[in-house]
Amino acid sequence: MTPPYPSDRWDPRQHAGGQLPGLTIQRATPAIDLQAQLIGTLEVDPSTHCLVVRMEASTPVVDGQHRVRFEPSYQLVDVAWPTGWSIAIRDGEVALIDAMGQTAARLGDEVYVGGGFVTPKQADAIPCTGHEWVFRASGLSGP
Structure with a gap:
């Protein structure tokens, strides 16, 4: 399923009054890192104006002859990024910025996020999307 618009062409000047997308941030560094991995594409959820990771999935469909x-x-996942991460415009594009001020990824990039699914309370974060679960990120790597 294709998102409503290509995320690599998303321009904040054309959405939500020119505001940068929202971001879910952990308020404290967790004592233990989770060991799952989320692989997907960095995008903006058009319904909440939040930075998310689009995770590819598949939906089972049963036909009239009971064949599956x-x-x-796809599913849009609200990621609770580590403390100190932010969003900025870099080289004319929306970019995810790590705690050291470096560009970690840009919209449309494939990302590999280490961490795991938890409740916002467990992540010590307020979810930008309002979802009941967030992916608590411990780090980011590339493909």
Whole structure:
């Protein structure tokens, strides 16, 4: 399933009054890092104006003869980024900035996020999207 617009062309001047997208940030560094990995594309959720990771998935569909096939779909995941991370415009593009001030990723980039799914309370974060679960990030790497 294709998102409503290509995220690599997303321009804050054309959305939400020119505001940068929202971001979920952990308020404190967790004592223990989780060991799962989220792989997806960095995007902006058009319904909440929040930075998310689009995770590819598949949906099972049963036809009239009880055969199962899988249709491609996606899920938008609210990531609780580590303390000190932010969003900025770099080289004319929306970029995710790490705690050291370096560009970690840009919209449309494939990202590999270490961490795990927890409740916002467990992540010590207020979810930008309002979802009941967030992916508490411990780090980011590339493909």
